[in-house]
């Protein structure tokens with residue numbers, strides 16, 4: 001075992017242990033006493049249910065992580081990488097096509113192994129807690145569409161990256177950077193109009209009291225209301241949500257039909273105001289820019305490692321190749337990726353607070369916003385008392401009580 005193998009092995013195990021530790025701390029925070037802010041929103045029965053939901057999901061998470069860790073170690077030390085390499089090389093194709101097959105098989109195995117857990121999560125756990133609305137037909141067509149999309153969208157990009165590193169020499173990393181950046185913009189641009197409608201129906205807001213309320217708010221902050229859509233989220237789950245997507249003339253704010261059903265008009269306006277806050281404060285643009293910078297940094301490092309023999313030795317490969325180098329480098333990069341991910345979460349949580357502030361300032365309805373957050377948390381059985389370390393590792397949003405307290409503080 002060489003030095004690189006030891007780094008990767010330690011990173012895998014440390015990541016597993018760290019997340020299980022955070023989960024255990026998180027479960028220990030569960031308390032029978034309902035936080036005062038939620039009196040009247042959650043009844044004791046519902047609150048107990050939310051805690052059970054967290055326990056059940058945490059346990060499934062442990063099983064999945066332990067299983068994945070075991071599979072990767074068995075494949076790695078059982079010399080799965082060189083065996084697969086030997087086999088795809090026997091097809092006698094060019095390096096780019098061979099790479100696509102290599103990636104394709106690994107992705108295929110990974111997807112197959114994930115199916116039982118995803119079926120269990122959707123139909124057993126979500127079903128038991130009354131969230132699941134996914135039929136088997138929807139589930140199966142979702143998976144098939146997902147596979148087709150990753151082939152159609154991911155295949156050409158992967159082929160381009162393989163070709164650049166194969167043929168463009170030292171320039172490859174920044175050629176790849178430009179290609180992935182253009183690609184990311186392209187996908188973001190067409191996602192709301194071409195990709196997302198493959199999975200859900202999007203309808204413009206219907207005329208009525210909600211539309212007029214949103215119209216008058218949107219006008220006050222100069223946002224075109226024709227970009228507000230309703231999505232049939234109820235097709236898969238009774239959980240509710242709202243989000244912002246796309247940019248330019250394709251930008252959209254999307255409200256789940258489940259959200260509209262469970263919230264008052266005043267509450268919905270504050271939810272919408274929060275999403276517009278992300279847009280007005282340029283959060284979408286900033287997080288994309290950070291993603292692009294991270295991609296550049298990663299490709300730059302990759303250019304040093306892609307033909308480094310030690311990386312291939314770590315996985316028992318005698319022959320170097322661009323495709324295997326990409327996969328092994330991704331594993332070597334995972335500790336750095338972990339820290340970058342934590343940093344991105346910190347930025348994301350700050351942005352969420354800023355979007356909340358924007359919503360309170362522009363709607364002047366802090367109470368409606370607080371009520372909306374409480375309703376959302378209760379309907380989705382959110383954990384009200386996460387452990388700070390768990391939040392630090394996993395949360396893209398501040399915990400709901402923190403948000404409510406910040407909003408109430410703003411109101412004073």
Ligand SMILES: [Zn+2]
Nearest residue numbers: 274278352355
């Ligand atoms: Zn947000």
